[in-house]
Amino acid sequence: MTATDDHSQCYPAEHLSSVTRELNHTPRLWARGVRGFSQDRLERFGAAELPVVSVTWYDAYAYAAWSGRRLPTEAQWEKAARGHDGQTFPWGDRWDETRLNCGLRCNGTTQVHAYPQGASPYGVFDMLGNVWEWCLDRYDRRGYVNGPHRNPAGPSDGIDRVCRGGAWNYVRDYATATTRHAFGPSEAYEFVGFRTVLPVTP
Numbered sequence: 593m594t595a596t597d598d599h600s601q602c603y604p605a606e607h608l609s610s611v612t613r614e615l616n617h618t619p620r621l622w623a624r625g626v627r628g629f630s631q632d633r634l635e636r637f638g639a640a641e642l643p644v645v646s647v648t649w650y651d652a653y654a655y656a657a658w659s660g661r662r663l664p665t666e667a668q669w670e671k672a673a674r675g676h677d678g679q680t681f682p683w684g685d686r687w688d689e690t691r692l693n694c695g696l697r698c699n700g701t702t703q704v705h706a707y708p709q710g711a712s713p714y715g716v717f718d719m720l721g722n723v724w725e726w727c728l729d730r731y732d733r734r735g736y737v738n739g740p741h742r743n744p745a746g747p748s749d750g751i752d753r754v755c756r757g758g759a760w761n762y763v764r765d766y767a768t769a770t771t772r773h774a775f776g777p778s779e780a781y782e783f784v785g786f787r788t789v790l791p792v793t794p
Contacts, residue, residue: 637700664787
């Protein structure tokens with residue numbers, strides 16, 4: 593992982609986050625020489641094929657923009673997880689602990705294709721468990737109540753950002769395709785990561 597002084601793809605208000613600027617978007621897990629760095633943690637959570645963790649929302653936003661993608665909206669994330677039938681879990685409506693990594697069963701993250709049987713109807717892996725995933729939207733505890741019926745977006749103000757999917761160290765109650773959670777955009781944990789989406793052009 594390498595740092596960068598190019599902030600052209602950063603979120604406009606990122607200057608409010610001194611932590612992200614200080615690290616130049618190097619995920620904290622890889623930030624050698626920074627207070628709190630741990631080689632043991634890096635070896636445990638930074639191996640190939642594991643989801644990238646310990647990234648802030650600002651980090652995820654900047655990486656997505658740099659790569660020509662973006663973070664999914666909360667509605668897009670949920671659609672990808674539930675399919676056209678609105679399932680409770682990506683694989684259906686019955687709980688099956690063999691289809692995901694949660695509840696400290698693995699005591700850490702697992703490789704991103706470790707649970708192919710847990711893929712969503714669209715073939716997306718790891719929608720539940722492993723790591724919480726940053727979404728583009730700000731968090732509104734009322735969810736989609738105040739938004740349009742089709743492809744609703746989050747509120748235009750607020751601080752916290754939506755996370756979806758549950759994580760390896762969270763109990764199964766959080767691992768549904770409808771559970772909503774949030775963290776501050778400058779927070780970074782070993783159980784929070786992200787995925788990106790490509791814009792669709794007609």
